[in-house]
Every structure is written in structure tokens, then in C-alpha cells.
Amino acid sequence: MAANGMLQESDLSPIPGGQLREDAAAAWLAMRMHIAKQHNVWISPTSRRTAYRSLADQEYFWNLYKSGRGALAAHPGSSNHGWGIAVDTPTPAMQAGIREVGHQFGWGIKGGQLASDAPSEEWHCTFHAGVFKAPPRPAHVHPYRVMNEAEREARDMLVRQRRVARRAGGWSKVDPVHLKRAVQAKKDLRQRAADIRSAAKDGGWEKNHRKARYDYINKLIGD
Numbered sequence: 001m002a003a004n005g006m007l008q009e010s011d012l013s014p015i016p017g018g019q020l021r022e023d024a025a026a027a028w029l030a031m032r033m034h035i036a037k038q039h040n041v042w043i044s045p046t047s048r049r050t051a052y053r054s055l056a057d058q059e060y061f062w063n064l065y066k067s068g069r070g071a072l073a074a075h076p077g078s079s080n081h082g083w084g085i086a087v088d089t090p091t092p093a094m095q096a097g098i099r100e101v102g103h104q105f106g107w108g109i110k111g112g113q114l115a116s117d118a119p120s121e122e123w124h125c126t127f128h129a130g131v132f133k134a135p136p137r138p139a140h141v142h143p144y145r146v147m148n149e150a151e152r153e154a155r156d157m158l159v160r161q162r163r164v165a166r167r168a169g170g171w172s173k174v175d176p177v178h179l180k181r182a183v184q185a186k187k188d189l190r191q192r193a194a195d196i197r198s199a200a201k202d203g204g205w206e207k208n209h210r211k212a213r214y215d216y217i218n219k220l221i222g223d
Contacts, residue, residue: 003055003077004055004077004078004079004082004083005053005054005055005056005057005058005076005077005079005081005082006054006055006082007021007052007082007083007084009148009149009208010207010208011084012025012052012084013025013026014145014147014149014152015028015029015032015044015045015051016032016042016044017044017045017047017048017051018044018045018047018048018049018050018051018052018087019051019052019084019149020051020052020084020085020087020127021052021083021084021085021127023127023129023132023134024084024085024106024127024129025084026132026134027105027106027107027127027131027132027134028043028087028105028107028127030105030132030134031043031098031101031102031104031105031107031132032044034101034105035094035097035098035100035101038097038101039093039097041093041094041097043089043094043097043098044089044090044094045087045088045089045090046088046089046090046123048149049061050081050087050088051081051084051086051087051088052081052082052084053079053081053082054082055076055077055082058073058074058076058077058079058081058082059076061073062074062075062076071121072118072120072121074117074118080115080117080126080127085126085127085129086115086117086124086125086126086127087107087124087125088121088123088124088125089123089125090123092122095114095122095123095125098114098125099112099113099114100112102114102125103131104131104132105131105132106127106128106129106130106131106132107125107126107127107128108125108126114126141209141212143209143212143213143215143216144216146208146209146212146213147213147216148213150188150192151189151192151213151217153188154185154188154189154192155185155189155217155220157181157182157184157185157188158182158185158186158189158220159220161178161179161181161182161185162182162223164178165178165179165182186220186221189217189220189221190221192217193214193217193218193221196210196213196214196217197214200214
């Protein structure tokens with residue numbers, strides 16, 4: 001695996017609002033569903049930079065902390081965010097849900113503590129491998145689940161703008177900004193498809209679900 005804060009897309013899996021290491025993401029999603037069913041609370045990171053965090057982002061938060069303008073932050077290269085095994089949550093309700101059941105999924109510590117690496121931060125929780133055993137993956141996984149973050153962002157923007165236009169009765173019925181955003185999203189998706197095609201020339205189509213992602217992106221563009 002790559003260094004702290006420099007993980008590859010193949011090391012990470014998506015969660016709503018961010019990314020985590022694959023095993024941590026599976027446990028987080030299972031815990032998220034459990035808490036939602038029990039308390040009608042959907043846990044999520046505070047922002048995209050408060051689940052997995054790149055080294056550059058960690059340096060940003062470290063500099064804020066050192067200047068006295070930010071919360072406590074780990075030295076760049078030492079944060080559990082950089083390993084994709086930590087999440088900061090934004091609300092007391094989310095934090096309470098994780099305190100109650102998180103240890104069953106490898107998140108937090110039994111007894112109500114969310115983390116041992118930052119005990120003064122009530123919003124910060126960490127993952128401990130080996131506690132949660134993920135169920136086997138279904139034979140078919142929707143391509144959206146294996147897209148990288150840039151691909152999902154472009155896909156979500158295109159789908160969102162199309163939905164607005166459809167509900168209004170067509171592109172002529174909505175503010176032109178919606179069409180402009182859709183056009184840009186399609187442009188971004190074409191670039192993502194080109195990136196996948198280029199990567200496949202060297203590493204093959206099956207690695208990182210390239211064929212499924214490529215076909216799905218082209219279907220989105222063509223719809």
C-alpha cells in the first residue's frame with residue numbers, strides 16, 4: 001500500500017461524503033445502515049476531507065492548527081485519515097449512534113469512546129480491523145459503486161441536471177445554467193472514459209473494474 005495520505009484509488013472505496021480504505025468502508029456502510037434503521041440518522045463525514053485525507057489536505061489542516069486558526073491536527077504523514085481509517089462526523093446525533101454500536105463494526109471502542117488517537121475530539125472516530133467481517137460481495141456490482149470520486153462527481157452532476165430538465169418539461173423550460181452544467185459534466189465524463197481507455201492499454205480492462213466503468217460512462221453520455 002502507498003504511503004499515508006497517498007493511497008491509490010484501488011486502495012479506497014466510496015462512502016456517502018468521502019472515501020475510506022476498502023475494509024473500513026465496508027464496515028462503515030454496514031454501521032451506517034444499522035444506525036439509520038435504529039435511529040433514523042444517516043452518518044456521514046463532515047466533508048470530503050474528513051474521511052480519507054490526502055497528504056496535501058493534512059498539511060493544510062496542520063498549518064491551520066499551528067497558526068492557531070484550526071482544530072487539533074496530526075502531523076502530516078501520521079494521521080489515521082491518511083490511512084483511510086478515520087472519519088470526523090458533524091453532529092451529536094451521528095456521534096451518539098456510533099458510540100452506541102460502533103464497536104460492533106470495528107469503529108470506535110466499546111464503552112462509548114470513538115477513538116484512542118484523538119480522545120479530545122468527540123467528532124473523530126477510528127476503525128480497527130478484524131472486528132467486522134463483511135458479507136461476500138454480490139456477483140453483480142453496479143458500476144457506480146466502483147467508480148472513482150471524479151467519475152461519480154461528473155455522473156451525479158449530469159444526472160441531477162437531467163432530472164431538473166425532465167421535471168420542468170425540457171431544457172428550454174429551465175435556466176440555461178442547468179444545460180451548461182450538463183454539457184460540462186458530459187465533457188468531464190468523456191475525459192474520464194479516455195483516461196480509463198488509456199490505463200487499460202497498459203494494465204488491461206479487468207483491473208479496477210475498468211470495463212464496467214467505461215461502458216457505464218459511455219451509456220451515460222449517450223442517453
